[in-house]
Amino acid sequence: EVQLVESGGDLVQPGGSLRLSCAASGFTFSTCWMGWVRQAPGKGLEWVANIKQDGSDKNYVDSVKGRFTISRDNANNALYLQMNSLRADDTAVYYCARALWNNGWFVHFWGQGTLVTVSS
Amino acid sequence: EIAMTQSPATLSVSPGERVTLSCRASQSISNNLAWYQHKPGQPPRLLIHGASTRVIGMPARFSGSGSGTEFTLTISSLQSEDLGFYYCQQYNIWPGTFGQGTKVEIK
Numbered sequence: 408e409v410q411l412v413e414s415g416g417d418l419v420q421p422g423g424s425l426r427l428s429c430a431a432s433g434f435t436f437s438t439c440w441m442g443w444v445r446q447a448p449g450k451g452l453e454w455v456a457n458i459k460q461d462g463s464d465k466n467y468v469d470s471v472k473g474r475f476t477i478s479r480d481n482a483n484n485a486l487y488l489q490m491n492s493l494r495a496d497d498t499a500v501y502y503c504a505r506a507l508w509n510n511g512w513f514v515h516f517w518g519q520g521t522l523v524t525v526s527s
Numbered sequence: 528e529i530a531m532t533q534s535p536a537t538l539s540v541s542p543g544e545r546v547t548l549s550c551r552a553s554q555s556i557s558n559n560l561a562w563y564q565h566k567p568g569q570p571p572r573l574l575i576h577g578a579s580t581r582v583i584g585m586p587a588r589f590s591g592s593g594s595g596t597e598f599t600l601t602i603s604s605l606q607s608e609d610l611g612f613y614y615c616q617q618y619n620i621w622p623g624t625f626g627q628g629t630k631v632e633i634k
Contacts, residue, residue, distance in 0.1 A: 451625050452563075454622040502570060502571070505543075510557075511620070511621065513618045514563070515624060516572075
């Protein structure tokens with residue numbers, strides 16, 4: 408059974424940092440594009456970042472470029488999102504995503520999500 | 528960035544009725560479109576990709592159509608467990624943008 412379990416969500420002050428983790432199981436992690444998708448309260452979904460199987464290629468949405476870093480550890484089936492210089496508009500549920508590429512990336516499987524709240 | 532517009536925002540439907548959800552892209556995306564179902568308290572799940580390819584295991588009552596800028600998700604006979612939000616997402620250009628969603632309510 409495919410499982411993606413996020414952790415690391417918390418309340419953090421503006422300008423602070425947070426690291427999200429995603430533990431993957433039930434599939435061959437090292438063969439899959441992975442990513443993070445977020446949903447702000449009352450808003451729609453937004454791709455945040457994705458990363459190639461070997462970590463050699465990464466894509467970010469413009470609003471997080473230079474502040475967020477996606478990474479992975481294939482030996483431990485783990486995905487990470489380092490978030491720095493957090494802003495109030497980063498408040499959202501962050502979903503770990505197993506992505507599929509077919510002319511572009513869509514989400515084949517979603518984790519349960521972890522809540523990040525940026526507030527003073 | 529490609530804008531995705533879904534309509535209607537909310538749909539209230541009786542079980543057994545046919546449901547049609549619309550999604551429009553601000554520019555042509557060929558057939559690079561996915562549909563997701565998001566039930567309360569659960570993560571979203573993929574229903575359809577390639578505009579019309581249903582994911583294995585998804586009920587046959589769900590079908591997708593369209594290409595270019597106009598797309599449709601149809602539920603042929605609504606079941607009570609189908610309540611929730613439905614989102615379309617274009618993946619023709621990064622970042623793959625989502626529509627704001629259609630909320631399907633059961634009458």
